[in-house]
Amino acid sequence: MNEKAIFAGGCFWCMVEPFETRPGIISVLSGFTGGDKEFPTYDEVSGHWTGHVEAVQIEFDNEIVSYSDLLELYWQLIDPTDANGQFYDRGDSYRPVIFVSSSEQAALAEKSKKALQASGRFGTLEIIVPIKEATTFWPAEEYHQDFYKKNPVRYAAVHKIREKFAKKVWPEFNKKSKSLFWKK
Template identity: 60%
Template structure:
């Protein structure tokens, strides 16, 4: 069976795992860092905003069961695509929204989806500022950051609250 990967950044990686984790066809969702210049960065180094990395999730999936297009469409419903320098309570370049593409085909899907979202008017006159960038090395985060929502359900609920309110306001009607 052929597997593919998708890499999405949309704020704290703790909040980005859960929406994808139990989808049929998704084999794994790993939290990590990408887009920076330091090999094997640590959470503390990335949080210091000195490595250029963005917190992201790497999704391994079976494209015969779920398409990259479906993952991109779900991605839009997990983050604020109008906020270029952070997400909700998480601020700074390490929390910026980015779709990291692994191929020309992924880029075409992501660009078309972004254009369709902008044209939909879902966010009024606010532009969709999520970047679409080539994927580079992905460094897995430390084990305590993997499956965070399962290990820390109370803290996950607190971290997720501002995100959840925003997403419900913009997606609950399935425009």
């Protein structure tokens, strides 16, 4: 059965490929959510006055990949201790947020967040990612969709900092072939 997940984690360009290349993913759409402006544009959202964050909407087959699996990958793609943006992307529109569309998603997200905090992976830093009820998801302009395919050189440059951070925080995925984040 198909389900949708919405994750904000900084620049949506860097959030598409890691999800899209996993089995069970039907589509990943770059867009905006969480604010109060209808039909926002990229310029409006990046101007930080709409209240929206850049996010990805993932349609997935939950018989192949679970919501919990998506949460596990999400944590690897972000710095969950940074409330003011992600990596080089700073400001409100780049805040990490998990948007849930059901009580089951909310419970799984809370459980996952608590487990990450309890793991000690981030030391004494607090996992600050809010879990909010999903609101309207507004697709970004077409040139933002599949950015990693259309602009591989630029994508590689912006993605590199995330990969460096993830390899430091999740060192076990440098060695295992079951890596969620890296392609082998």
